[in-house]
Amino acid sequence: MTASSPTILALDFDGVICDGLIEYFEVAWRTYCQTWLPANDTPPDDLALRFYRLRPVIETGWEMPVLIKALVDGISDEKILHEWVSIAPKLLLDDKLQPKEIGTKLDNQRDEWITTDLDGWLSLHRFYSGVVEKIKLTLDSGVKLYIVTTKEGRFVQQLLQQEGVNLPPGSIFGKEVKRPKHEILRELIQAAGNNQVSLWFVEDRLKTLQLVQQQADLEDVKLFLADWGYNTQAEREAAQNDPRIQLLSLSKFDKDFSAWH
Numbered sequence: 001m002t003a004s005s006p007t008i009l010a011l012d013f014d015g016v017i018c019d020g021l022i023e024y025f026e027v028a029w030r031t032y033c034q035t036w037l038p039a040n041d042t043p044p045d046d047l048a049l050r051f052y053r054l055r056p057v058i059e060t061g062w063e064m065p066v067l068i069k070a071l072v073d074g075i076s077d078e079k080i081l082h083e084w085v086s087i088a089p090k091l092l093l094d095d096k097l098q099p100k101e102i103g104t105k106l107d108n109q110r111d112e113w114i115t116t117d118l119d120g121w122l123s124l125h126r127f128y129s130g131v132v133e134k135i136k137l138t139l140d141s142g143v144k145l146y147i148v149t150t151k152e153g154r155f156v157q158q159l160l161q162q163e164g165v166n167l168p169p170g171s172i173f174g175k176e177v178k179r180p181k182h183e184i185l186r187e188l189i190q191a192a193g194n195n196q197v198s199l200w201f202v203e204d205r206l207k208t209l210q211l212v213q214q215q216a217d218l219e220d221v222k223l224f225l226a227d228w229g230y231n232t233q234a235e236r237e238a239a240q241n242d243p244r245i246q247l248l249s250l251s252k253f254d255k256d257f258s259a260w261h
Helices: 021-036 047-057 063-072 077-094 099-116 118-123 131-141 153-162 181-192 206-213 233-240
Strands: 008-011 144-148 199-203 222-226 245-248
Touching: 008 181, 021 047, 021 063, 021 099, 047 063, 047 077, 063 077, 063 099, 099 118, 099 153, 118 153, 131 144, 144 153, 144 181, 181 199, 181 206, 199 206, 206 222, 206 233, 206 245, 222 233, 233 245
Parallel strands: 008 144, 008 199, 199 222, 222 245
Antiparallel strands: none
16 A cells, blocks of 8 residues: 555544534434423424534534533523533533433434334434445455444444445444544554554544544544534534645545545
8 A cells, every 4th residue: 555545444423424414413402301301392493404504513412412402592692602611511510401311312213213213313424425335345345444433333323235335344433332433543553463554534523533643652543624524614614724734625625545645
């Protein structure tokens, strides 16, 4: 392999491979209703669009119903964008709730939905144009491909299988592994066991890439911010101004690796 292509390609799932915004909102709304018991279980007309816009603030699943709670409570979009890290825990504290409790409810809602209406659940996910084809070509080329995501691995597997992508066992690192993404990248390099590793990591969350940057032993990992994912204009500009991070467009992602630079 030349330096113009990876030996290992690690991809985030939500916001890089798959757009699950419609499903996110639906499962978040159901979990919000189960938790806060609103008088009306029909969401206000503008709620979904506001939720989609603010999706970049969410790091893990339990925050999604809490974001809906914030919006219903009348907290402004601007305030949420800039102060989410303090807003989310306060909303939970006010109602004596724990992140784990909300996260479990969310996963249970998904499980029940998948069990009772798998086709309906699958239909709410959209794979970004050309991404599935790129994954298949990458697998055929001999590049080792891994999915590193905060989504449950079994959900990822269901969605990829629906698209005819059957990854080898051990290729999906989901929420269940309970380790930060930079630790998983480190393990992938160690497992490769030689010095000829070229690991490229594509993620739509700038903070995650910055955490990788802070690991001295991961300085050779090539970092890409997916500009089509769940990030803000300010984050894309920050990536453009960072010599270590490449801003990657969907049209480039679909092309040969040599075009990614």
